[in-house]
Amino acid sequence: MALDVDDEGRMLVLYDGTGTRQVNEVDPDGTWRALTDLDDTCRGARFVPGSSRVVVEHDTGGDERGQLSLLDLDEPGLPTLTPLVHDAAYIHHLVAARAGSVLYTTNRRNGVDFDLVTHDLATGRETVLYDGGGWVMGVDPSPDDKWVVLSKASSPANSMQLLLLDTSSRSVTELTAEDAHNDQGPVAWLPDSSAFLVSSNADRDRMAIRRYDVSEAAWSDLLVDDARDLAGWPSPDGEHLLVGVLEDGEVTLALHRLEDGSAITALDLPAGGCAGLLYATPDPIWSPDGSFAAITYNSPVVPPTVYRFVPGGELTAIRSVEVPAELQHPESLRVPSFDGEQVPVFVFRPTGPSLGSTVVHVHGGPEGAAMRIWSPIISALAGEGHTVVVPNVRGSAGYGKRWYSLDDRQLRLDSVKDLAAINAWLPTIDGDPQRAVLWGGSYGGYMVLAGVAFQPDLWAAGVDIVGIASLVTFLENTSDYRRSMREREYGYLATDREFLESASPLSRVDDIRAPLFVIHGANDPRVPLSEAEQITDALTKRGVPCQLLVYPDEGHGLAKLTNRLDAYPQAFSFLRDHLA
Known part of the structure; x- marks a missing residue:
């Protein structure tokens, strides 16, 4: 995974060959050097221009509380x-x-709001550039450092507000309304700092590449596709624009002219995967002189791989990994749901002797998306002999604003109804509805629990990873900085408590009959461990087969290879036992 490129063409990449993601340096000649060897996962790194130093972000035990260090x-x-x-x-x-x-953001002022701070490396002096409140999720300074675009979570579900910060006066201009139903993707400044590009669905269903000119304070559309999501990354030399196109879980890249957005050539990356853009892989990173771009690509049959792309020249993988030849790309199909909507699904056929069973693998979010990316879990489930169905139920991103808004607040259980529609549809792909199980993490874990609770006759078993058992206790106990953002999606404790309780799997725990396997990290800052404990305690008291694995050095999911190699084989064995 590419993180940064310096003036000499060296790259910083994250690589998990040691069992956790660590920072490595890759020289232009392809020489690798490990820069960190921590017990915990590194979250990011940047070269400090004009020096031999690198700043690294890392956390402890998956707690997501990033700390900054220099090497x-x-x-x-x-x-x-x-x-x-x-x-x-x-x-x-x-x-x-x-x-x-x-430059960094921090919530240390009150534990909730994120401020923007600059730290002087010579004196240690810190200057607060922005402390206007809210969860600032994106920060993009202009090349001349006169301006900063702030992307802040706003009041509608799945929406962001764009602010423009003048770094000299500290004044802030609202570029989009706080209550507008707009989502956005990458922000990228033009090299002369006169304007920036942003992927945005303001006033439309799909993400377009829009331009904001600072001096004119005016918006314009650069590239629009009414059927697909777009994002763009301009080169620092002002010549080129890499354009990402998202369609049905696949992201392709093409080189365009920055001046007018006209296409030059498509990048010859392997088909059927993702190269940047929305829930897939990191954005492409241009070298400071624009001579090449570092592109992170992956697919269901290709692990995350960093490519060096030279405009008008070669596209070269800096390191390739051999994978089993039996891995396959999925079929892309549609499932009719209860109200006539069509649910997009990817179907992975068994690569081992078929067990006649189906695993419905639900992504997190809920505003996330199932993409055509590398997933050892899905590959392993197919290798076990399961058919794996990976849906983008309503509420998923990547299929337009209308689709991802269909599960907001009181519509929450409509997405669960999509699971029932998938179960009923299984015979069309030679699946047995009585031998179907649910698997999911985070919001996908909520969907697992909701499926077995609200549809107890449909599912033979469930695997819940860091999932939500009660929307009420989840909102009460999640990290303070996350609560307001999650309430805008699920509902507010102060006004929607009755609905939140009714939509919680814990409210139907007495109906659950399917065996349940639960995995959770003790340091999870998003979904507290108590969510896993209360659902497994309730099922144990009723005699429903259930197993809980808790990892003391993990957070929201399993980041460490040793823990993955412990947990997932046990989950596979659990499914084999209960599907026998």
């Missing part, structure tokens, strides 16, 4: 990490590194 590339062997911004009680998210300073 010196001139130090031989494995460099020592020196603390830069550390306070284990709060989040510090690395935004950018400039010559002599680091």
Whole structure:
């Protein structure tokens, strides 16, 4: 996974060959060097221009409370990490590194709102650039550092507000309304800082590439496709624009002219995968001189791979990994649901001897999406002999604003009804509805629990990973900074409590009959461990077969290879036993 490129063409990448994601340096000649070897996962890194230093973001035990440290590339062997911004009680998210300073966001003021801070590397002096409140989820400084685009979670579900910060006066201009139902993707400045591009669905169903000119304070459309989502990344030399196109879970890239958006050529990446853009892989990163771009690509048959792309020249993988030849791309199908809507699904056929069973694998979010990406779990389930159905139930991104809005608030259980429609549809792909199980993580874990609770006759078993058992206790106990954002999607504790209780699997726990396998991290800052404990305690008291695995060094999911190799084989065995 590509993180940054410096003036000499060196890249920083995240690589998990040691069992956790660590920062590595890749020289232009392809030489690799490990820069970190932590027990926990690194979350990001940036070169500090004009120096030999790199700033690294890392957390502890999956708690997502990022801490910032410096390392010196001139130090031989494995460099020592020196603390830069550390306070284990709060989040510090690395935004950018400039010559002599680091830009980051933090919630240390009150644990809820995220402020934008610049840290002087010579003096240690910190300056707050923005403390206007809210969850600032994206920060994009202009090349000349005069401006910063802030992307802040706004009041409608799945919506972001764009703000423009003047760094000298600290004044903030609202570029979009706080109550507008607009989502957005990547923001990218033009090299002269006169304007920026953003992927946005303002006033339309799909993401278009829009341009905002600072001096004119005016919006215009650069590229629009009414059927597909678009995003763009301009090169620092002002010549080129990489354009990503998302269609049915696949992201392709093409080179365009930045001046007018006209197409030059499609990139010859493998078919059927994702190269940046929305829930798939990191965005492409241009070298400072625009001579090449680092592109992270993956697919159901290709693990995450970083490519070096030279406009008008070659596209080269910096390291390739051999994978089993039996891995396959999925079929893309549609399932008619209860109200006539068509649910997009990807179907992975068994690559091992068929068990005659189906695993419905539900993504997290809920505003996330099932993409055509590398998933060892889905591949392993197919290798076990299961047919794996991967749906984008209503509420999923990637199929337009209308589709991802169909599960908001009181419509929550309509997405669960999509699961019942999939179960009824299974005979059309030679599946047995009575040998169908649910598997999902985070919001997908909620869907697993909701399926077995609200549709107890349909599902033979469930695997719930860091899932929500009660929307009420989840909202009460999740991290303070996440609560307001999650309430806008699920409903508000103060006004919607009755509905939240009725839509909670825990409210129907006495109806659950399907065996349940539950995995949770003790340090989960999003879905507290108590969600897993209360559902498994209730099922154990009723004598429903259930098993809970808790990992003390994990957060929202399993990041460490040792834990994955412990948990998932047990989950596979659990399914084999209860489908026998």
